[in-house]
Every structure is written in C-alpha cells, then in structure tokens.
Amino acid sequence: MAGTKFAYVRNFELPDPLLPDTYLVCRLDGHSFHRFSDEHGFSKPNDERALQLMDHAAKSAMIEFKDIMLAFGESDEFSFLFRKSTNLYNRRHSKILTTLTSYFTSCYVLNWSQYFPDTPLRYPPSFDGRIVVYPTERAIRDYFSWRQADTHINNLYNTTFWALIQKGGQTTTEAHATLRGTVSATKHEMLFSRFGINYNEISQRFKKGSVIVREIVAPESSDKGEYLEPPTLLTRSEVIQVRDETHEHSGASGPLTNIPPHSQPTNEDNETPPINPPRQKRSKAKKNKLETTVEVLHCGIIGDEFWLARPHLLEN
Numbered sequence: 485m486a487g488t489k490f491a492y493v494r495n496f497e498l499p500d501p502l503l504p505d506t507y508l509v510c511r512l513d514g515h516s517f518h519r520f521s522d523e524h525g526f527s528k529p530n531d532e533r534a535l536q537l538m539d540h541a542a543k544s545a546m547i548e549f550k551d552i553m554l555a556f557g558e559s560d561e562f563s564f565l566f567r568k569s570t571n572l573y574n575r576r577h578s579k580i581l582t583t584l585t586s587y588f589t590s591c592y593v594l595n596w597s598q599y600f601p602d603t604p605l606r607y608p609p610s611f612d613g614r615i616v617v618y619p620t621e622r623a624i625r626d627y628f629s630w631r632q633a634d635t636h637i638n639n640l641y642n643t644t645f646w647a648l649i650q651k652g653g654q655t656t657t658e659a660h661a662t663l664r665g666t667v668s669a670t671k672h673e674m675l676f677s678r679f680g681i682n683y684n685e686i687s688q689r690f691k692k693g694s695v696i697v698r699e700i701v702a703p704e705s706s707d708k709g710e711y712l713e714p715p716t717l718l719t720r721s722e723v724i725q726v727r728d729e730t731h732e733h734s735g736a737s738g739p740l741t742n743i744p745p746h747s748q749p750t751n752e753d754n755e756t757p758p759i760n761p762p763r764q765k766r767s768k769a770k771k772n773k774l775e776t777t778v779e780v781l782h783c784g785i786i787g788d789e790f791w792l793a794r795p796h797l798l799e800n
Contacts, residue, residue, distance in 0.1 A: 500577040506617040507568050507624050507798075508575075510584055514560030515610040521560075523606050528650070529642035530690045533599040538562060539694045539780050540599070541591035546696060546778045548587060553797045556628050556785070558635040558693040562588070565624065568800045577615055585613040621798045629786040635693040640683065643690075644671045647679045688782040695785055700796060701775040 502508060514520065526534050535557075542562045546552045551570035556563045564584065566572065573579035589611050596605055618624050641663065648659040663671070675681040683691075783790060791797070 502575045502577050502615065503617050504575065505568060506619050508566035508570065508615055508617055509563055509627060510581060510613055510615045511561060511563040512585055512588055512611045512613045515612050517560040520609055524600070524603055529646040535689060535694065537592060537595060537599040539696065540595050541588050542696050543778050543780060544591040545584060545588050546698065549584065553698050555696040556631050556693055558631065559638065563628070563631055581613050581615050585611055624798060625791060632693055632785055636691055639690050640668060640671050643683065643686065644675055647675060647681060651679050692782050692784060695781040695783055697779055697781060697794065697797070698776045699779050701777055
C-alpha cells in the first residue's frame with residue numbers, strides 16, 4: 485500500500501486473532517427464518533427439501549474449507565468444527581467468520597432451484613454467525629451433544645405442536661397452551677393415542693439432525709514397507725579401480741587378490757558380476773497422503789461410538 489498521508493487510518497484496525505491451539509466452532513443461524521419459511525411455503529413441522537438444501541450448502545463449505553472436520557445441522561442452523569491446528573487466514577476471527585458465512589449463504593442461494601424448482605426466491609435469505617473457541621476434546625464433544633439433544637427436544641415439540649394444529653384443529657395459541665409443562669413421555673403418548681403417530685418411526689434426519697463428516701478413504705492398496713533398489717553392475721575396469729583405491733587407503737602391501745582373471749567369462753559389454761556387490765540401498769516408500777471424502781449422516785453423536793470410530797476428527 486502506498487505510503488500516503490491517509491495511511492494513518494489503518495491504525496484504527498484492531499487485530500482479532502483467535503486463541504492458538506484451540507478448536508474453533510463456527511455456528512451459522514438463519515436470520516428471520518420463521519418469516520422466510522412462511523413466505524416460501526415450507527412444510528411443517530419439517531420440510532425435507534429445505535433440510536437437504538442446508539446439507540448441500542454445508543457440504544459445499546466443507547469441500548471448500550479443508551480444515552473443517554465436522555458439521556452438524558438442524559432446522560436453519562449449522563455448526564462447523566475446525567481442526568485444532570488450523571491456521572486458516574492466520575486464525576483471524578473476522579476473516580474466517582465472514583468468509584464462511586458468505587460462502588454458505590451463496591451456496592444456499594445458488595442451489596435453491598435444485599430443491600425448490602417451482603418456488604422462486606421472493607427475497608434473499610441471510611445467515612448470522614459466531615465463532616467460539618474450545619480448549620479440549622471433552623468440550624467439543626459436549627458442544628455437539630448439546631446441539632443434537634436440542635434437535636431432539638425441538639423436533640418432538642414441533643411434531644406434537646403441528647399435529648395439534650393440522651390434525652387436532654387447534655390454533656397456535658391453543659397448541660402452545662396444550663403443550664405447556666409437558667414432558668417427553670406425555671408428548672409421545674399424545675402423538676400416538678390422539679394422532680396415531682409413532683415418534684420412533686419418524687425419519688432420523690428429523691430426530692438426530694445432519695452430521696456431515698470428513699471421512700478417511702481407505703486406500704485400495706498401499707506399500708507401507710521398504711523397497712530394495714537393484715544392485716549396480718560394475719565393469720572390470722571399475723572393479724579394479726575400486727580395489728586399487730581400497731588398497732591404497734588401507735595401506736596394505738602385497739598383491740591384490742580376489743580380482744577375477746582376464747580369462748573369466750564376461751558379457752558383451754565387458755561386464756562381470758559384481759565382486760562383493762555393494763549392499764542394497766534401502767529407502768522408505770513415499771507416504772501416501774490420506775484421501776478424505778465428505779459424507780452426510782443421520783446418526784447419534786452423543787455416545788462414544790461415533791467418536792471412537794473417527795479419532796481423526798479431534799486429532800491435532
């Protein structure tokens with residue numbers, strides 16, 4: 485930048501690096517999505533198309549930003565986990581947050597027509613975001629457990645709420661009043677006894693949210709051992725030269741021995757099999773870079789099974 489008299493204004497820009505050696509979680513939330521979903525006719529309580537579009541945008545973001553190891557989404561929100569050692573944009577808070585938020589939003593708009601071919605966008609959607617740093621693996625696991633537990637609680641409530649309205653004929657105010665103070669068991673019983681809905685049979689996507697994970701692709705075949713370089717054949721003159729140099733350096737006296745006589749058979753290029761051939765050089769095969777793929781799952785992440793099967797997600 486040119487050193488003009490106006491350059492002093494840069495002094496007002498404050499650095500905003502995030503703490504080093506900590507996990508970064510960026511959570512994006514749809515801005516005023518209650519209105520947005522009403523304007524675009526989303527199905528209640530869950531719109532499969534809208535959730536698939538959110539998954540698409542999140543997966544695209546993970547493909548673009550290689551340091552994102554895991555994402556979890558429910559409704560109009562998504563949380564992204566950056567690996568602990570990431571140095572993306574020198575860990576500048578504003579740079580990471582604004583770039584990821586804008587990229588996710590752009591992907592959402594870009595792919596809208598793929599999931600809503602008969603519903604044009606009436607106005608542009610927007611997302612807000614925040615970044616929180618977490619120091620330990622335990623904190624990260626608890627964070628994502630919190631989000632998935634929240635998914636279940638919200639979905640059970642919304643499923644019952646909309647059943648009371650769509651099938652029970654209640655108004656929104658009446659439905660909220662009916663559910664006030666109820667526990668999970670009461671909602672399960674209400675859904676089944678009054679509306680014939682078995683909550684356990686509802687799609688896992690709705691109950692557990694979307695888990696988008698960077699999985700390691702197992703190589704079809706890999707040579708993790710060592711390979712041997714073939715020995716080099718020396719010509720007779722090269723053998724004699726080596727032996728002469730060895731004799732001189734050792735200071736030994738007397739004639740050299742073990743040099744094949746001229747009458748020994750040779751090949752067409754005047755080469756003989758090497759005498760005391762040099763030891764074969766060993767060099768480790770080049771390590772193959774691990775290949776990964778981004779997969780969308782609808783599974784539990786609260787217990788140990790998910791994390792034990794994917795230790796790379798939290799490795800530094």
